[in-house]
Amino acid sequence: MDKKPTIEIRNLSKFFGNIIALKDVSFEVYKGEVTALLGDNGAGKSTLIKTLSGVYRRDEGEILIDGQVVNFSSPRGAAAVGIGTVYQDLALQPLMSVSRNFFLGRELAKWTGVLDFKQMDQITRDEMAKIGIDVADPSQPIGTMSGGQRQTLAIARAIYFGAKILILDEPTSALGQKQQLEVLRTIKRVRDLGELAIVFITHNDLHAKLVGDRFAFLNRGKIIASGDRTTIDMDNVRALMAGGAELANLEREFADPS
């Protein structure tokens, strides 16, 4: 492989007292690609996300972005080096408007101190359209949006505010089937923009297979298998994860979305 990874994680470990939460976790993510990080509940996915997004400090290992070792100790620091995390709960305010949510914490104001609603609405509309959602009225409260659209809003926000590496924390898990597809479509579209390296964290290997270019399987704090589409035996690894039978059922369901 001649191209360089946008972000490379080398032998990352995280301990909580005598509990080993992550041990020697290594994987890499490339620009314009999706690395799907799979693992069942308790595998260490949340710890990994929080370590990558600056909530926790790593105990061992290195994180390299564009070949440079980076160090950060806060979510702000992680954002500054280009890591944008979209959490499961999305960090959105349901009673506030779409564009207010988009710019929350980084509002645009005119020199008078008055918020520039016109420009914020315009940028929100444009950025959302780039990844496939047409927002007719950005001044509507997001309480009126579907779960999938909210996910899209959170992703669009992370991209607009300078994320090079997008970490998506279980973006499909709290959604209905139809909205899951909507989110997967969004991920695909962001991938095809070719500008971002995407880490897609999920416990659903079907979703991973649909959009993933590379795969890493996390179990009990360790990477038990990793590779790209050509090198990995998806069926074998799936057996390592819990609930193979249910997943098979879901696959049939998923193949035929109503």
Next chain:
Amino acid sequence: MTSVDERIRKTTLLESALRRPELGSLFGLAAVVIAFMIMTGPINVSLGEKNTFGDMWVRSVGVQSWVELSAYVGILAIAAALLMISGEFDLSIGANVALGGHTFAMLMMAPDPMPLTACIITTFGFMLFVGFITGSLVVSTGLPSFIVTLGFWFANRGFANYLAFRNHDTSRLDIKPMLEERNVLKDGEIIPMPDPTKIDDIFAFKDGFFGWRGNIDLPLLEPFRLYFNAEFYYFIIIALVAVFVLNFTRIGNWIFAAGGDPVAARAVGVPVARVKIGLFMWSAFSAGFLGVIFTLQSGVSEPLAGDFRELHAIAAAVIGGCALTGGYGSVVGAVFGAFIFAIVSRGINFVPFIDNNLFRVILGLMLLGAAMLNQLLRNRVVKG
């Protein structure tokens, strides 16, 4: 390729109006005004009572009675509303009226007192400090602000009266002699506000700037000539500034976010703790501001000044559409709520056939009705 979701649709002007949090209180205010106009007018006449319609709605003394009360409650209600939108609550606001008044009075009564303006500014600084302590305690302990400010509700008034009693053998502080000495008070009356069109006049009168009894004619309402005290004009100014800040600035956005979902707000970089502490400071300052104004107007700081006003302010904010859970509400609504409170409270004196004791019954039922109506309207927002 873009997908248009069927759930996002254009809204009409009417629909966006229905989403405003102050809508319920606007209807409430209209209903209360109409009801009291009928009760003080036609019904009184039909009952053979003296027609008191003009007494309440046109003549200066009557209008002043409820407009000034709405200014008093309104200034506190704006602070209460902003705090509630940010997800917090301040019960100590009434006690802080007395604390502010007493602090100011004691500064004036000191053996070697500072100039009047310095006393006022020192009091304001002290009240901001009190608010800072309250807010910091709420934010740092994570205790419900209801509990923390209940503590200060007891402590602040108690502390003010304790100090007053210890230093001056009374908890009712009379500063008329000190005001007369400084030419702020003449023959028992506060010197009226100077002509605001003459700049020289204002500078010559700087010591009385906060205490003027703003007997300004409202020329539009000739020939009736209405007069209002200073707090009414400050109320208008504060309301306009608060509406602007809440709806059109970054800080306003943060206030909503802090109350809506503080964890989410922090995740995107909103300084939630600082926003909340700032609003507690504003709340304590508002109370102290009124305490100083009343002390200057009457020459006396009363031990029970502001008693119950915290509840009136919260009632006005709730009537105005603020959600106790935070993240939702409006300053305009709180202003309407304050007017509703004041019109019912004072208007009842102009309606001979309603027993004054029923005031609290009416207020309580209105509060419940408003809360239910507002919840209904709020659900419309989430469900679109």
